[in-house]
Amino acid sequence: MDGITDISKTVLPRMKWEYEKERTGYDDLISLGTADMDFRSPQPILDSISEIARNGHLGYPYIPDTFYDAIQAHLMEISSWKVDAKKCVSVNVGIYMAAWNALDVLTSPGDKIVILTPVHFCFRQIITMNGRKVIECPLQLENNEYHIDPEALRACLESGVRMLWICNPHNPVGRSWTAGELEEIADLCLKNDVLIMSDDVYCDLLFPGTGYTPIASLSKEISYRTVTLYSTSKSYNTTGLRFAYVVTENPQMFELYQDSLAKCDLNYGINIMGIAATVAAYTACGTWTEQLMSLISENHRMVSEYCAAHIPEADVVLADSTYFAWIDMRRLKLESRQLAYQLEEEEHMVVENGELFGKGGKGFIRVNLGTSPEYLRTGLKRLEHFCANHRS
Numbered sequence: 001m002d003g004i005t006d007i008s009k010t011v012l013p014r015m016k017w018e019y020e021k022e023r024t025g026y027d028d029l030i031s032l033g034t035a036d037m038d039f040r041s042p043q044p045i046l047d048s049i050s051e052i053a054r055n056g057h058l059g060y061p062y063i064p065d066t067f068y069d070a071i072q073a074h075l076m077e078i079s080s081w082k083v084d085a086k087k088c089v090s091v092n093v094g095i096y097m098a099a100w101n102a103l104d105v106l107t108s109p110g111d112k113i114v115i116l117t118p119v120h121f122c123f124r125q126i127i128t129m130n131g132r133k134v135i136e137c138p139l140q141l142e143n144n145e146y147h148i149d150p151e152a153l154r155a156c157l158e159s160g161v162r163m164l165w166i167c168n169p170h171n172p173v174g175r176s177w178t179a180g181e182l183e184e185i186a187d188l189c190l191k192n193d194v195l196i197m198s199d200d201v202y203c204d205l206l207f208p209g210t211g212y213t214p215i216a217s218l219s220k221e222i223s224y225r226t227v228t229l230y231s232t233s234k235s236y237n238t239t240g241l242r243f244a245y246v247v248t249e250n251p252q253m254f255e256l257y258q259d260s261l262a263k264c265d266l267n268y269g270i271n272i273m274g275i276a277a278t279v280a281a282y283t284a285c286g287t288w289t290e291q292l293m294s295l296i297s298e299n300h301r302m303v304s305e306y307c308a309a310h311i312p313e314a315d316v317v318l319a320d321s322t323y324f325a326w327i328d329m330r331r332l333k334l335e336s337r338q339l340a341y342q343l344e345e346e347e348h349m350v351v352e353n354g355e356l357f358g359k360g361g362k363g364f365i366r367v368n369l370g371t372s373p374e375y376l377r378t379g380l381k382r383l384e385h386f387c388a389n390h391r392s
């Protein structure tokens with residue numbers, strides 16, 4: 001993989017490695033938790049940031065047309081979604097702040113917001129910390145693959161809900177929802193007058209052969225009730241830039257969103273590096289994400305095969321996107337909180353505890369595949385050793 005450079009062994013100020021080693025005190029730690037990759041960001045992104053430093057201007061940035069053009073072309077390329085970016089794209093300091101602003105103006109305290117669990121724990125946190133009510137609608141695990149359960153979702157949406165917050169592709173289960181699945185969801189939202197927020201931060205992380213459909217691209221009617229959140233943060237490993245952008249085609253919703261940004265002083269002068277990195281990612285990185293995803297999908301295949309052959313208590317769920325392996329460890333009969341805790345203590349291995357992801361997450365772990373096959377093999381050996389020790 002010529003464009004993908006492993007930097008896991010370099011000492012850098014990272015949450016994923018340096019912080020976790022300091023926290024645990026284990027020098028031989030294998031860190032497969034934090035959702036960052038161990039790969040150097042593509043050179044054009046690094047060059048775009050160096051150029052800003054070379055030019056010597058770190059003052060408030062003016063967002064150039066190239067930013068909007070890059071986003072417009074990128075959305076068209078990855079999903080055939082045609083937007084007029086200058087009219088519907090706004091920026092923010094990260095996906096979660098972007099979601100916060102959308103919740104702030106489109107919903108009211110006490111409103112019910114539906115999430116499809118298991119889903120990244122920040123969804124629940126942001127909703128509850130803002131005085132809204134979480135309604136968990138569990139995904140269906142069938143034939144080792146996750147699906148949206150339309151009947152369960154119907155029941156939730158018919159109970160007087162203000163917004164459905166989806167994740168597409170979905171962290172942690174690794175599904176890029178198909179147009180058919182999204183149409184079903186969209187119909188239900190239309191029928192029940194429910195707004196949609198779609199966190200599409202993983203939209204460039206597709207296994208070879210997988211497609212991506214933004215729910216807002218289904219029709220103008222759907223788009224007019226949808227806010228879609230994007231960033232280069234996960235696909236190009238730029239989480240440290242704290243930068244995201246939001247697509248809102250409904251002019252009234254767009255205006256409300258801008259008002260909410262103004263309330264937080266976020267309506268101008270957003271991260272100068274983030275703007276440049278987004279333009280570079282979408283215009284100059286060529287096939288970088290394709291190369292990345294062929295490595296990640298190989299990692300997923302390797303983890304699945306290893307578990308099938310050597311760890312009878314670990315079923316790796318089928319995935320088509322993201323850089324996670326979502327592993328069903330329920331046969332081990334340990335509580336997932338216990339499982340992640342003991343894995344760390346006994347095997348010096350950090351994974352995400354499935355229980356944190358809400359209903360349906362108990363007894364699962366999430367393993368980050370954005371690393372070298374060598375680290376993953378070490379992790380698998382430790383997981384195998386752990387399971388052998390705890391087999392009943």
Ligand SMILES: Cc1ncc(COP(=O)(O)O)c(C=O)c1O
Nearest residue numbers: 035094095096120171201231233
């Ligand atoms: C689904 C999802 N959305 C958003 C984020 C956070 O993105 P950012 O750090 O770019 O705000 C994460 C991080 O793990 C995530 O998994």
